[in-house]
Amino acid sequence: MTLSPRMPDLAALEILLAVARTGSLSAAGREAGLTQQAVSARLAALEARTGVRLATRTPHGTRLTAQGAVVAEWADRLLHLAAEVDAGLAALRDDSRSTLRVSASLTVAEHLLPGWLVSLHADATRRGETPIRVVLTATNSDQVVDQVRDGAADLGFIEGPTVPPGLRSRIVGHDDLVLVVPAGHPWARRKTAVDAAELARTALVTRESGSGTRDFLTAALGDLPQAAPALELSTAAAVRAAVLAGAAPAVVSRLAAGDDLRSGRLREITLTGLDLRRDLRAVWTGPRVPPAGAIRTLLGHIG
Template sequence: MGGYRGGVPLSPHLPELSALELLVDTARTGSIGAAARIHGISQQAASARLRGVEALVGAPLLLRSPRGSRLTESGTVLVEWAARLIDVAAEVDQGIATLRADRSERLRVAASMTVAEHLLPRWLITVRARQQTAGRSPTAVTLTATNSDRVAEAVRSGEADLGFVEGPTVPAGLRAQDVARDELVVVVAPSHPWTRRRAPLTAQELAATALVAREEGSGTRRVLEEALAAKGLRLTVPAVELTTSTGVREAVRAGSAPAVLSRLAAEGDLGAGRLAAVPVADLDLSRRLRAVWAGSSTPPAGAARDLLAVARSC
């Protein structure tokens, strides 16, 4: 049973906790055989384990006889110490169980606005349905909807267990898995002059247009800026900056400047004729939507992993 106390390595003579539990039960029952049954092992295995404890300690701990086993003086002292250690270990074990249960019963999610508005509701409904089918209690989910930069900050700081971001790169210091693909589309009001164009919009024209845009830090804004940068272009100062896709859509529908939106966010208005899409020549506006988390390369266990599996399959 290795470890550290105050930065000093524990002695290699410290027995395993399970062996100390066996010794304590032997002292309590007065029988190696009875203690073995408590631990679900054979008497021979129990006896061998106790001899191993004596070898580690360097002193006899039990006086064995056909009528049972009783402690030596050294054994009496060690059992007293071991009982205190076992009590503390039981408290730690219960605390770990509480942490695991708490993690499985609640899930803190931070998501970009596009994912939060258009994908997460369906994913969460699917997770809940699967949990109920499996006879498990539904997980309580808290959601923070914000831009991709703030999602990454929330996951890095531990304020969120799982995040969903947009953008061309994985946020620094986080693990990631792709969960979906999306594309950005240039949208205008149906009465806008661009709807009467015969040729696609050029990247240069788009870069030079003051758009209704998402704020700095949003995945949508970053994908657009990096796509233009790949062509040696820079987005001009926006006509207005808004913090939600809904706000951008409403501004464009009201006759404001054009915008670049996720197709997920625009498809309802495009289908109903409330917005019109304008094609752009030679500009890659596709993007990945990613789940991100902190720590090991394996996604967090429990509800977070359940949600990630649903997101990847939908």
């Protein structure tokens, strides 16, 4: 069976579905990692290729025409089938089933992945299967995103405030950031909470630029001008050590500071006016449904 030259490609149909889901060219662009102008151009090209008017602009955004809604239904079924074909092909690639290149933010790499991988290995052994071999790189969230996009990693785990454009994602856990000081710090004896403005004015021990923890705090503080860091360090362990040495307060992952908080070496200071609960995400390229093989096995085990 030969398809006509008017048959659109899958990427064009994904753009149509993004417009249908969001009702906005700009929102569809953010979802697809494209500019509004690029989405508009691709939608116009899709209409020209198919010879069907698919969408119309309104004062409130962009909506599909009646014909466009029908095409979107077909496109959704076609893309789901294409995702199944893609997943099936991935399942046939032995390497994708047996080896997984993972890039993870330091918080996830140090505090969550070891438990996940030990449990995954034990589960495979119980079923008489060969465990997945995981090659892990621990770095900051920006580098994780770059490695997944470049194909240097099959799967990434990040802790930033937003979903990176152009990548698929799934929430795999949650964490919150906490303000910590050593037991001897004056703040350890204060009775009032620290608000967002005071926190922004305070020189903190921080992670380097590109760290998910630092980016999340910056996003939470919004437009408040922030004091220059007292120290910039490349690992959460170094940040905790600097705080314990009396360098300055820090905002850190509760996962990373858990042992120090439980022992009393660090004290958590109450914050007000800030929501510092964050999602931890797995990210990958390709279809919305993770491809069969090692990626889907690991994500399915995490839940």
